[in-house]
Amino acid sequence: MRIGIVGVGAIGGFYGVKLALSGADVHFLLRSDYDSVCKNGLEIREPENRSFRINPNAYREASEIGHCDLILIALKTTANSVMCDLAAPLVGPDSVVLTLQNGMGNTEILAGCFGGDRVLTGQCFVTLNRIAPGVIENYSPGKITVGSMVEGEARDRMPAIVDVFNRAGVPCSIADHLDDLLWKKLLWNVPFNGLAVAAGGIPTDRILASPALLAETRALMEEIRIGAAAFGVEIPARMIDRQIDATFPMGAYRPSTLIDFLEGRPMEVEAIWGEPLRRARSRGILMPRLSLLYALLSSL
Amino acid sequence: MRIGIVGVGAIGGFYGVKLALSGADVHFLLRSDYDSVCKNGLEIREPENRSFRINPNAYREASEIGHCDLILIALKTTANSVMCDLAAPLVGPDSVVLTLQNGMGNTEILAGCFGGDRVLTGQCFVTLNRIAPGVIENYSPGKITVGSMVEGEARDRMPAIVDVFNRAGVPCSIADHLDDLLWKKLLWNVPFNGLAVAAGGIPTDRILASPALLAETRALMEEIRIGAAAFGVEIPARMIDRQIDATFPMGAYRPSTLIDFLEGRPMEVEAIWGEPLRRARSRGILMPRLSLLYALLSSL
Numbered sequence: 001m002r003i004g005i006v007g008v009g010a011i012g013g014f015y016g017v018k019l020a021l022s023g024a025d026v027h028f029l030l031r032s033d034y035d036s037v038c039k040n041g042l043e044i045r046e047p048e049n050r051s052f053r054i055n056p057n058a059y060r061e062a063s064e065i066g067h068c069d070l071i072l073i074a075l076k077t078t079a080n081s082v083m084c085d086l087a088a089p090l091v092g093p094d095s096v097v098l099t100l101q102n103g104m105g106n107t108e109i110l111a112g113c114f115g116g117d118r119v120l121t122g123q124c125f126v127t128l129n130r131i132a133p134g135v136i137e138n139y140s141p142g143k144i145t146v147g148s149m150v151e152g153e154a155r156d157r158m159p160a161i162v163d164v165f166n167r168a169g170v171p172c173s174i175a176d177h178l179d180d181l182l183w184k185k186l187l188w189n190v191p192f193n194g195l196a197v198a199a200g201g202i203p204t205d206r207i208l209a210s211p212a213l214l215a216e217t218r219a220l221m222e223e224i225r226i227g228a229a230a231f232g233v234e235i236p237a238r239m240i241d242r243q244i245d246a247t248f249p250m251g252a253y254r255p256s257t258l259i260d261f262l263e264g265r266p267m268e269v270e271a272i273w274g275e276p277l278r279r280a281r282s283r284g285i286l287m288p289r290l291s292l293l294y295a296l297l298s299s300l
Numbered sequence: 301m302r303i304g305i306v307g308v309g310a311i312g313g314f315y316g317v318k319l320a321l322s323g324a325d326v327h328f329l330l331r332s333d334y335d336s337v338c339k340n341g342l343e344i345r346e347p348e349n350r351s352f353r354i355n356p357n358a359y360r361e362a363s364e365i366g367h368c369d370l371i372l373i374a375l376k377t378t379a380n381s382v383m384c385d386l387a388a389p390l391v392g393p394d395s396v397v398l399t400l401q402n403g404m405g406n407t408e409i410l411a412g413c414f415g416g417d418r419v420l421t422g423q424c425f426v427t428l429n430r431i432a433p434g435v436i437e438n439y440s441p442g443k444i445t446v447g448s449m450v451e452g453e454a455r456d457r458m459p460a461i462v463d464v465f466n467r468a469g470v471p472c473s474i475a476d477h478l479d480d481l482l483w484k485k486l487l488w489n490v491p492f493n494g495l496a497v498a499a500g501g502i503p504t505d506r507i508l509a510s511p512a513l514l515a516e517t518r519a520l521m522e523e524i525r526i527g528a529a530a531f532g533v534e535i536p537a538r539m540i541d542r543q544i545d546a547t548f549p550m551g552a553y554r555p556s557t558l559i560d561f562l563e564g565r566p567m568e569v570e571a572i573w574g575e576p577l578r579r580a581r582s583r584g585i586l587m588p589r590l591s592l593l594y595a596l597l598s599s600l
Binding site for chain 2: 198199202206212213215216219289291292294295298300
């Protein structure tokens with residue numbers, strides 16, 4: 001299986017290296033980090049001083065890569081306006097495109113370009129920081145859950161794709177229901193990524209340490225739960241407790257949006273806050289806290 | 301009428317100068333600006349190059365002032381923990397204490413120290429900026445509305461106090477209902493002071509220019525309207541439109557909390573956001589946007 005990676009930040013670099021180390025045929029399309037990665041390679045650092053480095057098949061132009069069987073989209077959603085043009089040269093008649101991006105709305109853009117039957121949606125449950133060009137720190141296993149919007153080629157090939165990830169040591173499974181996948185991921189991202197920025201640029205431990213912010217975290221999760229229900233996604237109340245409990249051991253973790261904010265990069269405001277807000281509104285569900293948070297993040 | 305002013309920032313300086321210019325016997329208790337005001341006086345600058353300057357009766361110690369008939373409290377509410385100690389030497393057996401501070405909860409603190417029958421609550425509808433120690437810019441007339449919590453000495457003397465302000469060219473009137481006064485003032489302060497800070501430190505024209513922030517402004521006002529109703533205060537819906545309309549001509553106005561934030565001073569979070577939130581909760585009214593805004597401002 002020939003695999004192309006579009007966007008080699010934390011997500012693209014991490015999964016690309018894992019796949020390459022397992023023997024997969026992986027080709028990396030880089031932009032800003034091209035020179036640095038050609039010189040120094042791609043490196044993953046894990047707890048207990050483990051680290052992995054590869055000299056990847058790196059390209060500056062997608063046309064040099066050509067068609068791939070599987071194309072992983074790991075761009076920031078803030079680059080979604082150029083996503084299809086970047087990926088197009090990799091997409092052949094039998095390709096499957098798998099977005100590993102944050103939030104909602106990415107699948108629809110790719111489906112508009114390449115056809116809904118070719119697109120899969122993956123959600124990554126992983127704790128990563130890109131600490132330098134081509135250098136990614138990883139603190140947790142990095143599970144991927146994959147789903148599809150419609151029947152077709154891509155859905156039929158999900159088991160083979162899941163298998164490729166599992167062989168690379170990345171726990172991967174198929175979601176029964178795509179909406180399920182997206183809403184459950186947002187349950188964490190909406191409050192923690194959002195409050196980390198809006199409360200002044202603080203890591204997750206400081207959100208948890210503030211009774212007022214912790215209460216707002218729960219309340220935002222409750223709004224997501226109600227929004228999800230309007231799409232037939234049942235999020236059990238205990239999942240809110242579980243996600244909060246799981247955040248304590250993460251310590252002073254900086255969610256990706258906080259890093260974007262602190263480093264002056266565009267934040268993924270539409271994918272994480274704007275799109276779920278609009279979807280819920282379209283079904284008559286009001287999310288007052290999410291609405292305010294979205295307006296503030298859009299302005300910051 | 302011997303008048304003492306406790307706190308000579310924008311509010312205390314402005315009304316103190318107006319009263320002194322009308323011939324009233326005004327005594328100013330200063331803290332940080334004492335030296336500068338002794339040297340340069342107190343100055344108000346108004347549109348069309350009007351300005352007024354006085355050499356005030358300035359004091360560093362309240363005990364040097366002694367008892368006053370009327371004591372205007374114009375401290376930031378962030379100094380409320382020292383307010384009673386500061387004001388006590390001015391309060392004699394016949395004194396009336398009038399708080400001109402922002403938000404809710406100030407009257408109750410003063411009533412606890414000096415007796416509810418001695419305390420009046422004023423709300424100032426005025427656009428001021430203290431641009432340097434003792435120098436205050438004024439962009440609007442500066443109406444004061446005065447109310448009282450309980451029957452007694454202070455309430456009986458309201459007409460005389462209103463008269464003193466009116467003679468000084470400050471439009472002043474008596475509110476029928478104290479809660480009315482407080483909630484209606486918050487209708488503007490909660491959204492504009494709050495969003496100006498939480499949206500990244502922006503003046504009011506940029507709030508109005510963002511459709512998302514303008515919608516949140518209206519939604520926060522709607523929450524205040526519902527909170528007020530639980531206290532018997534009816535805020536007509538058209539007052540929301542009117543307050544928003546009145547904000548456009550203010551241009552790039554920086555609300556006091558924004559100035560506090562930008563200059564690194566404590567913000568009046570409890571008086572403007574915390575106290576109305578707690579009062580509404582005590583009557584079973586939830587204010588989700590105000591709740592989130594309060595948590596964010598508390599953290600900033």
